[in-house]
Amino acid sequence: MSIVVTGATGQLGRLVVDALLDTVPAESVVAVVRDKAKAADLAERGVELRIADYDRPETLAEAFGAGDRVLLISGSEVGQRVPQHRAVIDAAKAAGVAQLAYTGILGGPEADFTLAEEHKATEELILASGLPYTFLRNGWYSENYTANLAPVLAHGAVVASAGEGRVASASRADYAAAALPC
Ligand SMILES: NC(=O)c1ccc[n+]([C@@H]2O[C@H](COP(=O)([O-])OP(=O)(O)OC[C@H]3O[C@@H](n4cnc5c(N)ncnc54)[C@H](OP(=O)(O)O)[C@@H]3O)[C@@H](O)[C@H]2O)c1
Numbered sequence: 001m002s003i004v005v006t007g008a009t010g011q012l013g014r015l016v017v018d019a020l021l022d023t024v025p026a027e028s029v030v031a032v033v034r035d036k037a038k039a040a041d042l043a044e045r046g047v048e049l050r051i052a053d054y055d056r057p058e059t060l061a062e063a064f065g066a067g068d069r070v071l072l073i074s075g076s077e078v079g080q081r082v083p084q085h086r087a088v089i090d091a092a093k094a095a096g097v098a099q100l101a102y103t104g105i106l107g108g109p110e111a112d113f114t115l116a117e118e119h120k121a122t123e124e125l126i127l128a129s130g131l132p133y134t135f136l137r138n139g140w141y142s143e144n145y146t147a148n149l150a151p152v153l154a155h156g157a158v159v160a161s162a163g164e165g166r167v168a169s170a171s172r173a174d175y176a177a178a179a180l181p182c
Contacts, residue, residue, distance in 0.1 A: 001028075001065070001067035001068060001069070001098065002028055002029065002030040002048070002065065002068050002069075003020060003024065003028055003029050003030065003068070003069050003071075004030040004031075004032060004050075004063070004064060004068045004069065004070045004071065004097075005017055005020070005029070005030070005031055005032065005070075005071045005073065006032040006052075006054075006063075006070070006071065006072050006073050006088065007032075007072075007073030007074075007075070007076075008031030008032060008033050008039065008042065008047075008073075009031070009033045009034075009035060009038045009039050009042075010073060010076070011143075011172055012073055012103070012172050012175060012176060013031070013073050015172050015173050015175075015176035016071060016073075016176040016179055016180070017029060017031060017042060017047060018176070019173075019176050019177055019179075019180055020180065021045060021047070023180065025046075026045055026046030026047055027046060027048075029046075029047045029048070030047065030048045030049075030050055030068070031047050031048070031049050031050070032050050032051075032052050032063050033049055033050075033051060033052075034051065034052065034053045036049060036051055050062060050063045052091075054075050054084035054085070054087055054088055055080070055084060055087075056087075057087040057090065057091065060087055060088060060090075060091035061091060061094070063088075063091055063095075064091055064092050064095035064097050065095055065097075066095060066096040066097070067096070067097070067098045068095065068097045068098065069097070069098055069099040069101075070092055070097050070099065070100050070101065071101045071102075071103070071179055072085065072088050072089070072092075072100060072101065072102045072103070073103050074102070074103050074104070074118075074119065074122070078115070078118070079118075081118040081122065082118050082121045082122065082125075085102075085118075085121075085122040085125065086122075086125055089122075089125050089126055089129050089131070090129075092129070092131060093129045093130075093131055097131065098132065099131075099132045099133070099134065100126060100129075100131045100132070100133050100134075101133065101134040101135075101136055101179060102122060102123065102126055102133065102134070102135055102136065103136050103138055103175070103179070104119040104120075104122065104123055104135050104136065104137045104138070105119040105137055105138060106137050106138065106139045106140075106168070107137065108120070108123065108135065108137050109123070123135055136175070136178065136179055138170075138175050139167070139168045139169055139170060140167050140168070140169040141169060141170070141171070141172050141175070142169040142170060142171045143171065143172060144169070145158065145169065
């Protein structure tokens, strides 16, 4: 049984793997990545790499093992994510994983903004799979704002389209830490 993180070479995935390596032996951690070279540093730290692409279901057949605890980090291609996530869920089901955690979005089924649609559809696919699951309904990354600090400081204003809406953000590192018990 391994703890398997998809999207492990992404910004959130790397933080999850870092946090895992602080708490469990490297031999129990698996990184599912599509670019082996990009994950060389993870392999050097003792993490097993499994190469797979959400767009190529056949590559996902070896990504998971029976009893694995899997964190599916949502894909980054808006509009492509439902078929991509379906392929991952199907592979997890076929492998007989023990737990599937998914990084969805704040609000779950009640979320009424466009970006939530693919996350809601993914949650429905996971529920239909019958797999034990955890939904990590992340809010906005604080880094969405801090990455843009230069113009904010230059103009003395955060310009956005939220109107009176409020945003609860947290750092990627906090979301990564929150994912660990899953
Ligand atoms: N809450 C928020 O504010 C917020 C903001 C932006 C995105 N998100 C969502 O949260 C996810 C993680 O955020 P992040 O900052 O870590 O994003 P990121 O740095 O762009 O990482 C995305 C990860 O997904 C992997 N990936 C993308 N397409 C894939 C495919 N077809 N097959 C296999 N892996 C694939 C990427 O692989 P490579 O390393 O090979 O590129 C990367 O590791 C995003 O993908 C997006 O769904 C949330």
